[in-house]
Amino acid sequence: MTPTELRGLIRTVPDFPEPGIQFRDITTLIAHGEGFRAAVGHLAKAAQQSGAEAIAGMEARGFIFGAAVAVELGIGFIPVRKPGKLPVPTIGIDYALEYGTDRLEIDPDAIRPGQRISIVDDLIATGGTAVAATRLLRKVGAVVSSAHFVIDLPDLGGATQLREQGVRVDALIDFEGD
Numbered sequence: 001m002t003p004t005e006l007r008g009l010i011r012t013v014p015d016f017p018e019p020g021i022q023f024r025d026i027t028t029l030i031a032h033g034e035g036f037r038a039a040v041g042h043l044a045k046a047a048q049q050s051g052a053e054a055i056a057g058m059e060a061r062g063f064i065f066g067a068a069v070a071v072e073l074g075i076g077f078i079p080v081r082k083p084g085k086l087p088v089p090t091i092g093i094d095y096a097l098e099y100g101t102d103r104l105e106i107d108p109d110a111i112r113p114g115q116r117i118s119i120v121d122d123l124i125a126t127g128g129t130a131v132a133a134t135r136l137l138r139k140v141g142a143v144v145s146s147a148h149f150v151i152d153l154p155d156l157g158g159a160t161q162l163r164e165q166g167v168r169v170d171a172l173i174d175f176e177g178d
């Protein structure tokens with residue numbers, strides 16, 4: 001399936017999780033076997049072209065696509081977790097979202113210094129999550145070569161922010177305006 005066809009599998013839910021947010025929901029995409037496989041295939045091809053040696057995905061929706069991409073490429077997956085979930089000493093970073101604030105943590109031993117990492121997530125909005133993940137991964141010595149998303153919300157400027165950090169960014173689908 002093409003990215004244009006995949007767009008039709010994404011459900012838009014108005015006013016979730018708060019008034020004024022148009023929530024772009026991937027539940028309907030991942031329930032569609034052919035669509036899910038196609039999305040993972042497109043993301044994997046792009047990550048491979050960036051020379052990814054491992055994939056990092058952000059909890060929770062980034063785990064769905066990131067782990068599948070890692071399996072497709074036969075490389076490792078690094079979970080970038082929400083706070084208090086990892087059973088070892090972590091390093092973490094606080095960040096702002098389109099709705100609220102949160103924190104990400106990683107196990108510093110999960111990364112080899114100089115390792116080329118590609119970030120995979122379902123969606124980039126303000127870029128708060130992806131920029132925080134990039135900073136965290138770089139802090140432990142990773143080379144964050146690229147970031148791949150199913151959906152970009154360009155009006156919120158996240159992809160631009162991430163590119164300003166020197167990360168190559170692409171997305172399968174843009175949702176502009178409403």
Ligand SMILES: O=P(O)(O)OC[C@H]1O[C@H](OP(=O)(O)OP(=O)(O)O)[C@H](O)[C@@H]1O
Nearest residue numbers: 059060061097098124125126127128129
């Ligand atoms: O570009 P940003 O403004 O940072 O927003 C994008 C992030 O928001 C969503 O995750 P969320 O934190 O809602 O968590 P979830 O994956 O657990 O639903 C989405 O999966 C991205 O990770």
Ligand SMILES: Nc1ncnc2[nH]cnc12
Nearest residue numbers: 022023024025098123125
């Ligand atoms: N508008 C949105 N839809 C789905 N996930 C999001 N994460 C941040 N903004 C979002």
